[in-house]
Amino acid sequence: MIAIRPAIRSDARACARLIVEPSGGINAILGDRRAALRAARAAFLVGDTGLGWNRSLVADEGGIVVGLAARLPGSEWSRLRVRTGLAMLVGARGRAHRLVWRGAVYDRAVPTIPADVLYVMSLAVLPGRRGRGIGAALLARVGEEAAGLGVRAVALDVDAGNGRGIAFYRREGFEPVAEVAAPASRGLPPLASIRMERPVA
Ligand SMILES: CC(C)(COP(=O)(O)OP(=O)(O)OC[C@H]1O[C@@H](n2cnc3c(N)ncnc32)[C@H](O)[C@@H]1OP(=O)(O)O)[C@@H](O)C(=O)NCCC(=O)NCCS
Numbered sequence: 116m117i118a119i120r121p122a123i124r125s126d127a128r129a130c131a132r133l134i135v136e137p138s139g140g141i142n143a144i145l146g147d148r149r150a151a152l153r154a155a156r157a158a159f160l161v162g163d164t165g166l167g168w169n170r171s172l173v174a175d176e177g178g179i180v181v182g183l184a185a186r187l188p189g190s191e192w193s194r195l196r197v198r199t200g201l202a203m204l205v206g207a208r209g210r211a212h213r214l215v216w217r218g219a220v221y222d223r224a225v226p227t228i229p230a231d232v233l234y235v236m237s238l239a240v241l242p243g244r245r246g247r248g249i250g251a252a253l254l255a256r257v258g259e260e261a262a263g264l265g266v267r268a269v270a271l272d273v274d275a276g277n278g279r280g281i282a283f284y285r286r287e288g289f290e291p292v293a294e295v296a297a298p299a300s301r302g303l304p305p306l307a308s309i310r311m312e313r314p315v316a
Contacts, residue, residue, distance in 0.1 A: 117249060119256045122183070123169035124160060124194045129180035130173065131156040134166055136239035139274025141203070143304050144217045150210040157206025162200035165192070165236040167211050172256055173278060174240070184241040184253040188264060190230040216301050226293045232259040235271040254287050261315045269313040275307035289313045 122130060134155035135142045144149040158166040166185045174182030187195060198217055204211045228234050235257060240249045254269075260271050273280050275294065289311040297306040 116177070117181070117252065118175045119172055121290055122159075122168045122173045122180075124162075126147070126168065126170050126171075126180050127156050127159050128160050130168070130171060130183050133180070133239040133241065134159065134185075134237050135167075135184040136185055136242075137274065137280065138238060138239070138277045139304070139306075139308070140237075141300060142161060144212045144232040145207055145213055146188045152209050152249055153208065154203040154210075154214070158199055158202040161198065164202050166199065167195075170177055170195075170216040172253060176221050176244070181244040182249045182253055183237060184235060184257055185202035185209070186209055186233055186257050186260070187236045188266065189228040189232040189234050189270070192228040192234065213301075213303060215303075217303055220300070220303075220306060224285070224307055228270065229267075231267040232270040232312065233257060233264060233266050233268075236289060250283060253285060258313070258315070268314050270310065270312045272308045272310050275309050281309065283312075284311050284313075287313065 131152045131235040135151045142148055145151045159168050159260055160163045161167060162169045165187055171183055173180045175218050206215055207214050238250060238253060257269055261277050271283060291309050292312045293310040299305040
């Protein structure tokens, strides 16, 4: 039996594992899984970041966290952006420079988050639990919240190389609205990201 519930601080370990799952995400940027886990955990524990425990829903299966959706109203992003970056920098320690470089590229390349959307910062399900509707259930809850907030759409960014993720979002009613790319630089992988949106019913 799967329950979708708000995350709590003690979910940090499980949620950090989920935050580093998506391809092209924090793991690829830092190039080191342990540093990525530390950065993810720091951003989760601080709260009031884009990945904060108080911005996250988890899928709980018999007391085990098997999925995560971190979401925030687009109107809050300008306030949370700096806090998110700083928390991750502290967590990434020796790898922080990669985050700074990529952060600068990302800020220039990725479309701003509109104020009238509910933005999904992170969505992931544990590898062994995929294909059972957990991701869809998390997105359904986010969709209900978006309707309650009166926003125009649910929005997210997905790595252009994440074909299965993109197929999943399309099946869930999302359409691409913008695509951005930046070349590899300073030892960092190239950035290619697709903004997708699903209108609120
Ligand atoms: C994308 C993701 C959240 C979907 O969660 P899920 O619980 O497997 O989703 P559902 O069971 O509701 O839907 C399954 C669909 O997800 C897609 N999918 C993407 N990656 C998948 C994977 N590794 N295994 C199984 N299905 C996957 C498929 O389209 C699948 O459809 P199918 O059953 O017709 O093949 C999950 O696969 C995941 O965590 N992937 C890694 C992280 C990621 O890419 N996140 C999204 C980008 S930010």
